[in-house]
Each structure stands twice: as structure tokens, then as C-alpha cells.
Amino acid sequence: MTLPPLDSQQWNGAIRAFGWGLRATSATILSMVLFVTFIGIGALAHDTHFSMLWAILSTVLVWAGPAQIILVTTLGSGQTIVQSAIAVTMSAIRLFPMVVAVMPLLRTPATKRRQLVLVAHFTAVTLWVECYRFLPHVPRERRIAFVHGLGTGLITIGLVATIIGYLLAANLSQTFGAAVLLLTPLAFLFSTARNSRELADVLALALGLVFYPVAALLNSGVDILVSGVAAGTIAFGVHKWRQRT
Numbered sequence: 001m002t003l004p005p006l007d008s009q010q011w012n013g014a015i016r017a018f019g020w021g022l023r024a025t026s027a028t029i030l031s032m033v034l035f036v037t038f039i040g041i042g043a044l045a046h047d048t049h050f051s052m053l054w055a056i057l058s059t060v061l062v063w064a065g066p067a068q069i070i071l072v073t074t075l076g077s078g079q080t081i082v083q084s085a086i087a088v089t090m091s092a093i094r095l096f097p098m099v100v101a102v103m104p105l106l107r108t109p110a111t112k113r114r115q116l117v118l119v120a121h122f123t124a125v126t127l128w129v130e131c132y133r134f135l136p137h138v139p140r141e142r143r144i145a146f147v148h149g150l151g152t153g154l155i156t157i158g159l160v161a162t163i164i165g166y167l168l169a170a171n172l173s174q175t176f177g178a179a180v181l182l183l184t185p186l187a188f189l190f191s192t193a194r195n196s197r198e199l200a201d202v203l204a205l206a207l208g209l210v211f212y213p214v215a216a217l218l219n220s221g222v223d224i225l226v227s228g229v230a231a232g233t234i235a236f237g238v239h240k241w242r243q244r245t
Helices: 014-027 029-047 052-061 065-076 081-106 113-122 125-137 140-167 174-195 199-216 223-244
Strands: none
Touching: 014 125, 014 140, 029 052, 029 065, 029 125, 029 140, 052 065, 052 140, 065 081, 081 113, 081 125, 081 140, 113 140, 125 140, 199 223
16 A cells, blocks of 8 residues: 655645554555464464453453463463563563553654653554554644554454354364464564664664574573663664764
């Protein structure tokens, strides 16, 4: 999908910007990946004997595939609500840097904090990746409305897929369920690679892929965190060094 030029009259009004954000969900392959992924999450909720209403609310309120899987599996295995909440919170911490990265793309001197609450909730890996692709083509004063539309479209796709997965759970094999959940990290990996234009971005991604097998040998349980922090720190250092030279 091609967005209107920045100075186009089609950006006049927040409702129009919201509509463009809503339409943008049909222009990304990640929407399809999201749909298939949440079919798997809906099926998992069914197989763990949660109600459809519970599955729908988990999609709306948690809005993060890995965190939902943790929530379903921990509660389904007999863990307490407090233990499950701690596990989900630890998983959600990974989204904090994404929120921090997206906010400067949206803020204007007149932006109030309450206008960013819904954006912060919508910000998961899918929206984070797509913001870097779409927002440079959106007037800054319309970006919050655009992201509201984009987030609403994505979460609607997730809701529909959750319901379909829940209803079809009896006909889905465990192999299919595992396969659709694997699509998400693969899609995000390729999307991040596509959006990496600066040397620091490419270096961070490449080093992360190299460091992860080494970090996995530590059996620490935080392999991704260790490899990500190490790769990101080195890439940031190289970026700063190039700025000074």
C-alpha cells in the first residue's frame, strides 16, 4: 500500500489518519503471520481448558504472543496466579525498549502523556517493526492517530484468529500448532533485516545471530537477553566511534 504524500489533503483530520493506519494492516505480510500465530494461541487456550472469553481477553489485555503462551501454559500446569503474573511480567520487559524506541517517532511538543497510553499498549514486535516502515511517510502530527488505526487493525486480526483457532482446536494437530508459533520469530527476523538500513542496525542483528549459539551454551535461561545486550552494545559503540571519526 502506498500512503498519500506528506502534504496531501488526505491527512487532514485524525479520523482519516486512523483510517490509513487501519488500511495499512492489509499491506504487510506480518498481518498474515499474526493471523496464523493467534490461531495457534486460540487452539492452545482451548486445549488447556480455558473458556473462549478468557482467550479473547488474554489477546486484548496481554497482546503479546509469547506472554500469552506463558500465561496459558503456567496457569494450565497448576501454577498460581501470582507465579503466572511474574512470568508474564518478565516476558513483557522485552517490549519496554520497543516502546522507548517508538515514542520519539510520535511525540510533538504538544503531545500529552495520556495520548500515548494506547500506543504503549499496542506496541509489540509487529507494531514496532511496522512503525519504522510506515511512520516516515506519515505527517508527525497525524502519527498517533495512524498508530491507533494500525494497532486496532492488528489486534482485530489477532482477535478473529484467536476465535477461529479456539473453534478449530479439535481439528488442529500439535505439529501444526508448533509450526504456526514458529512463524512469528522467523517473520520478525526477516522484517527486522529488511528494515535495517544503518550499519549499526545490521551489525547488531548480525552479531546477535552469531552470539546467540554461544550464549545458549551457558544454560542461563536468559540467552536471548545476553546475546542481544552484547550485540547491541558493540553495535552502539561502533556507531559512536564512526560519528567521532
